[in-house]
Amino acid sequence: MSAMLQERAGLPGPALLAGARCAVVANGSAGTLQRDPGLLPRLEEALERAGFSLVVRPPPEASLDEQWRLATEASPDVVFAFGGDGTLRAMAERAIAEGVTLALLPGGTMNRVCARLGLPQDPVAAAARYRPGRTRGLAVGFMNEHPFLFQSLLGKPVRLLRFREMQRGAGAAGWLPLLRAMLRKLLFLGRDRLTIVLPDGERLAGSVAVVTMPEPDGQPALTVEVARPRHAVSRIRQSWRWFRGRLSDDPEAASATAERLVAMGRTRSLRFSLDGEMMLAPIPLRFRLRPDALTILDPVPPP
Template sequence: MTKQNGEAPARRIVLVANVAAGSLVDGGLTPETLRARLEAAGLAVVPEPRPEASPPDRLAAAAELPGIDAVAVAGGDGTLACAAQALTGQAVPLGILPLGTMNLLARDLGIPLDLDAAIAVLAHGSLRPIDAGEVNGHVFLINSVLGLPARLARHREAKRGRMGLADLLRMAAGLLRHLGRYPRERAVLTLGDETRRIRFRTLAVVCGDYREGLGQVLSRAGVDGGHLTLYLVETLSAARLVRLGLGFAVGEWRRLPDLERHEARALTLDARRRALRVMNDGEVVLIAPPLRYRIRPVALRVLVPAEGAR
């Protein structure tokens, strides 16, 4: 595209929208209205090459389009992890329209949750390379979780976009039942030069690490530190669950006696099972062990607010 009146050409982007995302479902947005708002902001929106395909195939096809400046993804953290599967290690950057429920990655990167402000980042933001985590070829950008949270995730998925108070109470009751109903997971953990047998209720591998401090729950301290952080909870009674919850609430949880923490660039988790239920950035997948985790430093390029606009 040629320059006009000395101005830089409009960015050429392809929009991939997850129509099941929270704000698209509840806010009355459609891919067509999103496209109109992108074009009104001065962006050149290239038609999506495979709009009827599955989300992974849609994103892979979008990433291969020639001459585009970004793949703009409208959705939540799970959709962004799906996009990262196609874009990690590639030159084409990821643009984020945070329309999910938690939008943790957008918060970590300082991307506004207001839609028009997020669109402005697509039009005028700068590029920032960030780390990506990987387990057996599956890319995640925030965390990879095993154990109790991954089991409970299927209840959340069944009620996605329509969770009421009664549903939340049932999930809480289900959590308490799970604490005593299911045995702890058994695995063999290899971390550095040490290999040991572990039993756990919850295990999380975080891309980077979480930030401590009041009001910083699930906020990460950085996105380009070049390491993973392993969190391990071996036992989880109702009392310990309350203690962990209070520790997270007040921002003092790393030193809790019920929580084991390690930093690493890679780790392996093995188990005598055909497959393990793994929740990557909120999306559950079954992966055959051994699970081989590694960090891919600054392997994904993302559009973020320009330095002066943060």
Template sequence: MKFLFAINPVSGGVAKAGWEDGIRAYFSESVHEADLMQLTGEDDDVRLRERIEQLRPDCVVAVGGDGTVKLVAEQLLKTTTPLGILPAGSANGMARELSLPSRLEDCLDVIVNGQARPIDVIAINGNNICLHLSDIGLNARLVRYYQRNNWRGQLGYARGVIRVLLRKRLLTVQIRTEQQVLNRNAFMVVLANARMYGTGAIINPEGNVADGRFEVVVLRRISFWEFLKMFWRYRPFDSSKTEIFSATSVCIETRRKVYFQVDGEYMGRVARIDAEIQPGQLMVMLPQTADGGTVL
């Protein structure tokens, strides 16, 4: 089998030389082939597409964080070529969601010996996809601060939370699904294909990336400590403050333009989001369980 590794050398602020050495060492004693490609941040989508067409790999592996995973996934949508993940970023939300191991050799074992399973994606505004979590409001503004100031670690997170909450404003939102129309005032609205953020915070306890649906999570009231705790440990949701409902499509409109992020990437300000589930459009390599199944 042939494996193509798309390596983001700067994700997580950590050099990937050790990862590259580990990949080469693993495959040096294998009958399989590994081809390593460095991402540069310039025309990576075009370069990756050309390399896939040239190499025809049996699996394409994203080495980086959620942004790298999304970049690779976009090239594999609606194909039979599975996505492998080596979680090497500052936020590894999809790796957490899929119960992937953190050790390099264990992850490589999953990529080579695991099982490919289909997962859903959310199509957003016709030209974007969400694998994991998208939102408007507080967290999207926090993502913007992170990217603009290049903040890292717990201190950077705390600084961002304080800054966001000092400037928080209620959003006036209309949410239309195939079943209902809701008008809400909220600090944050999440489109959740999965359960948790990259920090491990569970925002959507019943989420499942392979159930043919996604959840809309509406945070109507929130304090500093609630927002801070939400990203460090699970706590029961208070239904008077948070609503969660399932959908296959949704249109969200706001009275004014609001901050918007998709899978950890700030997308600017928007006043409307149209989202629709696309079931089983991406194949992903998953670890096998003791009974021969997978985590999904």
């Protein structure tokens, strides 16, 4: 890390000085870049106007691993990560391991992590909200050794995420396979169950569980919501409430908060997602919260 990092009393983390060295790592397959090839140069211009000095420009068509290598070899004070929630999670994993400061920019299908930081959905407008200034620690959730920044979904509906990948760039017609798959999952309940074990030994059993990170300035605890539908109608209702972030309001759902929890299932492995990326791992799945695990550049409030 270069000398642009200077400790300042009274702030959560080190401060970046004017002219701070930066690099941008972008998901070249993100829909925003595919639709607008001139977006990345405009984003970089916004950062330079904001007082940053671009020290390297990794090609967006390169893999994330190669872009990260090129960026960090230049010893920037901050790396701007541009992409959806899954890309930001992947960049956060690298940043935590190497002690790199990140700045997050929206650029994918889902941008809920950036929305929680108060950033606009437009990437250039979001870039304009950054200035060399204070950094802060951001809480990160971990499933075993895998980090996540927003949410983890557990259970068979995670399979639907592969249909989301299929529809990208396909327009309205691309959503048809996803809608058909959703209806099959919602109308035919099956018998698959999972159990969430809380630190005090309480158990929450259901068909699907959602583990959500706290707000950036919220209480340091994970929120777990477990769907327990009795029939197809209640499953559709709970799915809609989960989509709106209101699953815990459903009378047939259970919820709790904890700094750590364990997920078990009837099979040897469980399907789950971390910030939209589908995975499979043997049980038990151990979730925990690590406050201030990731150092990020704080965006300035809107005028």
